[in-house]
Amino acid sequence: MTKQILEIENLCVDIDVPSGVLRAVQNISFTVAKGETLSIVGESGCGKSITALSLMNLLPKSAKRSADKLTLDGRDLRDLNEREMSDLRGDAMAMIFQEPMTSLNPAYTIGNQLEEAMLRHRNVSTAEARDRAVFLLEKVGITAARSRLGQYPHQLSGGLRQRVMIAMSLMCEPALILADEPTTALDVTIQAQILHLLAELRHEFDSSLILITHDLGIVARVADRVAVMYAGEFVETGTTEQVFNAPSHPYTQGLLRCIPIPGKTKRGAHLGAIPGIVPNLVGRIEGCHFASRCPYADDACRTGDVALRPSFEKSHEYRCVLSPEICAANLKSGAAA
Amino acid sequence: MLAYALKRLGVALLVALTVSIIAFSMVYLPGDPAMALAPESATEADIEHIRKVYGFDRSMVVQYLDWLFHAVQGDFGQSHYLNEPVANVIFDRLPTTMLLGACAITFALLLSIPLGVIAAIRPNSLIDRIALTIAVVGQAMPSFWFALTMMLWFGITWRLLPITGTDSWKHFVMPAIALGYYVTPGVMRLTRAGMLEVLASDYIRTARAKGLRPVRVLFKHALRNAILPVVSLAAVQFGFMLGGSVVIETIFAINGLGFLAWESITRADLPMMQAIVLVLSVFYIVLTLLADLLNAFLDPRIRVT
Numbered sequence: 317m318t319k320q321i322l323e324i325e326n327l328c329v330d331i332d333v334p335s336g337v338l339r340a341v342q343n344i345s346f347t348v349a350k351g352e353t354l355s356i357v358g359e360s361g362c363g364k365s366i367t368a369l370s371l372m373n374l375l376p377k378s379a380k381r382s383a384d385k386l387t388l389d390g391r392d393l394r395d396l397n398e399r400e401m402s403d404l405r406g407d408a409m410a411m412i413f414q415e416p417m418t419s420l421n422p423a424y425t426i427g428n429q430l431e432e433a434m435l436r437h438r439n440v441s442t443a444e445a446r447d448r449a450v451f452l453l454e455k456v457g458i459t460a461a462r463s464r465l466g467q468y469p470h471q472l473s474g475g476l477r478q479r480v481m482i483a484m485s486l487m488c489e490p491a492l493i494l495a496d497e498p499t500t501a502l503d504v505t506i507q508a509q510i511l512h513l514l515a516e517l518r519h520e521f522d523s524s525l526i527l528i529t530h531d532l533g534i535v536a537r538v539a540d541r542v543a544v545m546y547a548g549e550f551v552e553t554g555t556t557e558q559v560f561n562a563p564s565h566p567y568t569q570g571l572l573r574c575i576p577i578p579g580k581t582k583r584g585a586h587l588g589a590i591p592g593i594v595p596n597l598v599g600r601i602e603g604c605h606f607a608s609r610c611p612y613a614d615d616a617c618r619t620g621d622v623a624l625r626p627s628f629e630k631s632h633e634y635r636c637v638l639s640p641e642i643c644a645a646n647l648k649s650g651a652a653a
Numbered sequence: 654m655l656a657y658a659l660k661r662l663g664v665a666l667l668v669a670l671t672v673s674i675i676a677f678s679m680v681y682l683p684g685d686p687a688m689a690l691a692p693e694s695a696t697e698a699d700i701e702h703i704r705k706v707y708g709f710d711r712s713m714v715v716q717y718l719d720w721l722f723h724a725v726q727g728d729f730g731q732s733h734y735l736n737e738p739v740a741n742v743i744f745d746r747l748p749t750t751m752l753l754g755a756c757a758i759t760f761a762l763l764l765s766i767p768l769g770v771i772a773a774i775r776p777n778s779l780i781d782r783i784a785l786t787i788a789v790v791g792q793a794m795p796s797f798w799f800a801l802t803m804m805l806w807f808g809i810t811w812r813l814l815p816i817t818g819t820d821s822w823k824h825f826v827m828p829a830i831a832l833g834y835y836v837t838p839g840v841m842r843l844t845r846a847g848m849l850e851v852l853a854s855d856y857i858r859t860a861r862a863k864g865l866r867p868v869r870v871l872f873k874h875a876l877r878n879a880i881l882p883v884v885s886l887a888a889v890q891f892g893f894m895l896g897g898s899v900v901i902e903t904i905f906a907i908n909g910l911g912f913l914a915w916e917s918i919t920r921a922d923l924p925m926m927q928a929i930v931l932v933l934s935v936f937y938i939v940l941t942l943l944a945d946l947l948n949a950f951l952d953p954r955i956r957v958t
Contacts, residue, residue, distance in 0.1 A: 372862060374861055404864065410863075411862045422952070423877045436866075470954050
């Protein structure tokens with residue numbers, strides 16, 4: 317059995333807002349094994365970025381985190397104080413953000429910002445940190461790496477800056493990398509390069525990766541396992557194969573129907589769309605969170621909590637009152653329609 | 654960096670030239686300067702004589718060029734009132750005003766930047782409220798009234814500080830506070846706003862995600878960026894203090910440039926007024942230039958292209 321790097325049970329994040337308590341993340345549980353890539357997929361505002369920030373303990377002050385279990389490499393993160401937590405950040409776990417254009421400090425050279433990440437956690441000289449920075453800049457495909465160290469962020473393109481951010485996350489060889497929509501702000505051609513790079517580096521350094529995205533195409537290419545998130549909850553989890561080949565939850569089915577497939581989708585034909593909007597997460601939602609947008613919802617869905625249940629295979633779970641057989645049938649009829 | 658510096662220097666020289674024209678022309682604003690100088694009993698012939706002696710009969714362009722030619726060599730002519738070279742009087746008074754201005758701006762920055770930073774770290778806290786109160790009071794209260802209140806308490810009631818003169822460092826405490834306090838609100842609010850904006854930025858989150866200690870995040874990553882607009886404001890305010898210390902210098906009987914300016918206006922001492930306006934403007938321009946260069950040093954987006 318492979319070693320679990322990250323183990324989470326019933327993670328909740330509540331955010332105080334003027335109108336009440338926004339339940340951004342509700343009882344999500346998952347594990348990430350060593351070297352594994354887990355992708356958390358969902359639309360904007362479903363709580364996926366908040367999940368990542370809560371693991372780093374970088375949530376805004378108005379947000380409260382709670383969990384029954386939260387361990388990184390066997391270490392309980394729940395009762396670490398801010399000082400102990402900052403010892404882990406950038407060392408055992410590192411994060412790559414969505415906005416490469418604004419995620420680097422404009423006042424310092426990239427060399428300075430890269431070295432700093434290592435000097436904070438390792439007892440090394442500036443020269444050693446610089447060598448490590450050059451090594452990693454070359455790894456992330458930046459040419460003339462040593463001369464780049466003296467450049468400032470505004471002299472680099474968005475794609476290059478994201479490569480710098482990736483190199484920065486690798487400075488201390490973290491056990492876990494959190495990538496929050498790392499390619500969303502980039503051109504499509506650059507997106508592919510960055511993803512390829514992330515997948516390659518993950519193998520090379522044997523880090524675990526949590527990839528947060530709303531782009532299912534990305535998931536299919538790099539993830540080992542997928543968690544589909546909707547309105548603060550995981551609605552379906554499984555291996556990438558299970559979720560893509562046999563999506564069970566009506567939301568996952570709807571998401572996959574939104575992707576055009578070259579050669580299969582007729583030109584000019586309507587792409588799928590999920591009607592309605594994400595429910596307001598302030599206060600408690602009775603019943604299934606997706607009920608208001610679900611084509612199969614009936615009264616049974618709107619009372620009582622819906623638990624995750626196993627699909628045909630045990631490692632594939634989804635959160636719906638419908639049986640696996642009915643879900644499979646829905647998928648077929650939905651695809652036909 | 655050098656190209657940027659040269660460009661700023663060129664702009665500064667052009668501004669100085671423009672200011673010199675305005676300073677020179679000021680003399681003609683109230684009308685015929687010969688008429689203004691002449692006593693009321695003067696005859697037409699007397700006025701004509703004055704016009705000749707002071708050279709007012711020449712064309713304005715010639716007079717300006719003549720004045721400028723001497724001014725750049727440090728010769729601002731003879732004071733009409735004191736019968737002394739204008740330059741001597743000015744450079745006699747200038748150090749006092751500079752010292753007062755330097756003390757005042759130092760006081761203002763030492764008070765306002767830390768308060769602004771603390772207010773931004775803990776918005777809406779007690780310290781933020783106190784800082785806001787200081788800012789509002791400072792903005793609303795006339796500086797002469799604040800100066801007089803201080804004199805009354807610290808000078809007369811408690812006898813802690815001397816109230817007039819420039820004999821020791823103690824004499825500069827109250828004037829510097831009175832002058833500096835006026836600048837504090839603007840600098841403090843700008844620091845607070847800048848810090849709030851920077852602290853919410855993505856690169857601060859990156860710095861925290863690297864595990865950096867809060868002090869390092871604050872001083873290395875945040876303050877460096879938040880301080881940029883403050884540098885420009887502080888330079889402008891310092892320039893303003895040098896010229897605008899008229900009230901404070903008068904109240905505390907400090908024989909500085911501001912006081913001299915006020916005296917010269919009441920005496921219609923034209924060459925003195927021209928010279929003071931030009932000297933203060935040049936200081937202002939130099940300070941702005943220095944602020945631009947300091948900003949370029951702090952912000953690579955200006956320096957490196």
